Amino acid sequence: MTEHPLHPRLPFDMKPRAALAAEDALLQQFIFTATHEKDRGRVRVCQRAFGERYDALRGLAGAIKQHTLDHLDSYLERFIDRAEAAGARVHFAADAEQANAIGARIAEAHGCRLCVKSKSMVTEETGLVPVLERLGVEVVETDLGEFIIQLDHDAPSHIVTPMIHKDRRSVARAFVRELGAEYTEDPERLTRIAREHMRTKYRRADLGISGANFLVAETGSIVLCTNEGNADFSVSGPPVHVVFAGIEKVVPALRHLAVFLKLLARSATAQEQTVYTTIITGPRRPADHDGPGEVHVVLVDNGRTEILRAPTRELLRCIRCGACLNACPVYRKVGGGHAYGAVYSGPIGAVITPLFKGIENYPDLPRASSLCGACFEACPVKIDLPRQLVWLRRESVEQKVTRWRERLMYRLWAATLERPWAFGLARFLQRWLLRWRARSRDSGSQGQRESPLDPRWMTALPGPGRGWTECRDLLAPPSGTFRKWWRSRGRGAESKGGGP
Amino acid sequence: MSGEFSVSVGLDRQAFMARVRAALGRPDSPPAAVSPPDIDESVARLAGPRDDLVALFCQRAQAAGMVVHATTSATLRVDLAAALEALAPRAACVSVAEGSLRExxxxxxxxxxxxxxxxxxKGGLEAHYDADLGVTDVWAAVAESGSLVLASDAVHSRGTFLVPPVHLALVPAGAIAADLLDLLAFPEGRTPAELPAAVVLVTGPSKTADIEGILITGVHGPREVHVLVIRDAV
Structure with a gap:
């Protein structure tokens, strides 16, 4: 049995997956095109709409979410009161197991057989679907991308566009195999097939499950944003609607929701708005003809209260737009989300996954970033992801998650820098060794360079230096040092002005 | 379907909230009354009452992929007839409030x-699967984004704008709010139960780009959304 892409054996080693993806030219091209275009699109539509206010608006959205988190107890209490006043039932799950048990209990109590489910990262995180399936409930993912992934027994690789790693041929094969459809590679016809198939499910479903993009404390509302309309089908037809939502989804009031709606779709997919933005406040009213008779909201902690403790609190501002994934050069190069071995990938995943699951289980993730800051610039709620990554690296050193060789190396490095004589000796040794290496037979003279062999270049280094010379050469140090040259110019040289 | 069973799994509310308060560093104090931050409108507002709301709405709705026509009360009958003739539906569902517009x-x-x-x-959305057109009025509209806003009640089904392959919406100019900030202002003293159970902002036809990023409309919801704006109606 192959390993599950998002729930691997722990501790997780990122490197084999990243290495495989780096060699897959087609995957590299897919992910690059998809993320690069979305990233440029985000900048374009945000500049067009907000101009010079873009940065201030991100600051405002971040401040609203930070305020809400700082007073999360108050806003959650308010949300619960108002949701119940509107007729919804609110449940409380400390962890994934409890969340799934609540979902299972509701499905059992109503004798549900067929569940239509819209995309929800929280249920992906808790592993709800297999739990319901074990109860004999058929669960259909209704988002087109998630549906294809479900048919293919695959896992999402991007939090907004889940099948970013798959092409139309794999969709065609899945539809032939699982739905008995005629083979076609035309995306238009493939979509029609999915539409007709899904409608037979919507009409028979007795349970609708969704996530929530936002919870509104003021009105007890839950907010769903989709482009396909699948969430609206899932939560309008069946008699029971169960919402799974992380506690960080709360915003104070409807007018604050407006601020986030201005940023979410623009940041996620470079659209002004998602096609469907649905605000659900309780079950259907007595006079209504349709809509679910019961709405259950399952508030999920599952590690979030740990992150809520300062200094990681700002991470819970995240509205799951995926802009940081699209902007991240590492996410692109490692072939998308699967290389992160967890539900949340990209820069945000690199920080929250170790916090959810333990740094010792994901030792590579805090370092899966060049700290270039593109994620910080893209984030609509201004989460300082580079700072959080650095903080996490420090934590992993303090918790001794890093290897002893690395720790020893930094010890020696620090000791050397503290002592001038040791620094001088280290410099001497380094220069001497590199120059000796460059002259020696197994380096310069055996290199694959086309030009006459140049003994100043090293084409192969042993040990820890191998990684460097595998894809480029290293210039050996010159015979003289900068310090020696500086001293030889004499004191008077300084006043003459010009450089060397 | 009264749902008065108890879910005996999970935490109770007190225990759950105690975890949140502990994480905030105030395990024992009851939550304080906090007032949410103000919204700096000079930063967040994209449209104001001084804008030409009809023109802005039409432009944004078109940009979002909807087919927009403008008319007046006097020409509504003729323009609606022309629109319906062009769409040539065989069976339609109508969610329009009682009154002359519905007639x-x-x-x-x-x-x-x-x-x-x-x-x-028929129960639920079922009857809508037989329709090839859904006709609705709107609860509101938003000029900033070109959105239609639909709400559920006794005469407005959640299926009419969602299930049939084509949606035709009638928008009186007076229903157009300038900005999302104007639409989403919840009056003081109202209770959540006074809100419609579902308020849906529709901004374009149903679409997906899941397969190789290629844009396709009509994946679950309508593939076409037509809008008739009535310039002089409130």
Whole structure:
């Protein structure tokens, strides 16, 4: 049995997956095109709409979410009161197991057989679907991308566009195999097939499950944003609607929701708005003809209260737009989300996954970033992801998650820098060794360079230096040092002005 | 379906909230009354009451992929007839509030020989699967984003704008809010139960780009959304 892409054996080693993806030219091209275009699109539509206010608006959205988190107890209490006043039932799950048990209990109590489910990262995180399936409930993912992934027994690789790693041929094969459809590679016809198939499910479903993009404390509302309309089908037809939502989804009031709606779709997919933005406040009213008779909201902690403790609190501002994934050069190069071995990938995943699951289980993730800051610039709620990554690296050193060789190396490095004589000796040794290496037979003279062999270049280094010379050469140090040259110019040289 | 069973799994509310308060560093104090931050409108507002709301709405709705026509009360009958004739539906569902607008729609459908399905006759959204057109008025509209806003109640089904392959919406100019900030202002003293159970902002036809990023409309919801703006109606 192959390993599950998002729930691997722990501790997780990122490197084999990243290495495989780096060699897959087609995957590299897919992910690059998809993320690069979305990233440029985000900048374009945000500049067009907000101009010079873009940065201030991100600051405002971040401040609203930070305020809400700082007073999360108050806003959650308010949300619960108002949701119940509107007729919804609110449940409380400390962890994934409890969340799934609540979902299972509701499905059992109503004798549900067929569940239509819209995309929800929280249920992906808790592993709800297999739990319901074990109860004999058929669960259909209704988002087109998630549906294809479900048919293919695959896992999402991007939090907004889940099948970013798959092409139309794999969709065609899945539809032939699982739905008995005629083979076609035309995306238009493939979509029609999915539409007709899904409608037979919507009409028979007795349970609708969704996530929530936002919870509104003021009105007890839950907010769903989709482009396909699948969430609206899932939560309008069946008699029971169960919402799974992380506690960080709360915003104070409807007018604050407006601020986030201005940023979410623009940041996620470079659209002004998602096609469907649905605000659900309780079950259907007595006079209504349709809509679910019961709405259950399952508030999920599952590690979030740990992150809520300062200094990681700002991470819970995240509205799951995926802009940081699209902007991240590492996410692109490692072939998308699967290389992160967890539900949340990209820069945000690199920080929250170790916090959810333990740094010792994901030792590579805090370092899966060049700290270039593109994620910080893209984030609509201004989460300082580079700072959080650095903080996490420090934590992993303090918790001794890093290897002893690395720790020893930094010890020696620090000791050397503290002592001038040791620094001088280290410099001497380094220069001497590199120059000796460059002259020696197994380096310069055996290199694959086309030009006459140049003994100043090293084409192969042993040990820890191998990684460097595998894809480029290293210039050996010159015979003289900068310090020696500086001293030889004499004191008077300084006043003459010009450089060397 | 009263749902008065108890879910005995999970935490109770007190225990759950205690975890949150502990994480905030105030395990024992009851939550304080906090007032949410103000919204700096000079930063967040994209449209104001001084804008030409009809023009802005039409432009944004078009940009979002909807087909927009403008008309007036005097020409509504003719323009609606022309729109319906072009769409040539065989069976339509109508979610329009009682009144002259509803009568105009029903008359227009009758004239082209299109049946109006009584969607109350079947439970849930079921009747809407037989329709090839859904006609609605709107709860509101938003100029900033070109969004239609639809809400559920006794005469407005959640299926009419969602299930049929084509949606035709009638938008009186007076229903157009300038900005999302104006739409989403919840009056003080109202209770959540006074809100409609579902308020849906529709901004374009249903679409997906899941397969190789290629844009396709009509994946689950309508593939076409037509909008008729009535310039002088409130």
């Amino acid at each position: 105009t729609v029903l008359e227009g459908l009758r004239r082209i020989g299109c049946g109006a399905i009584d969607w109350r006759a």
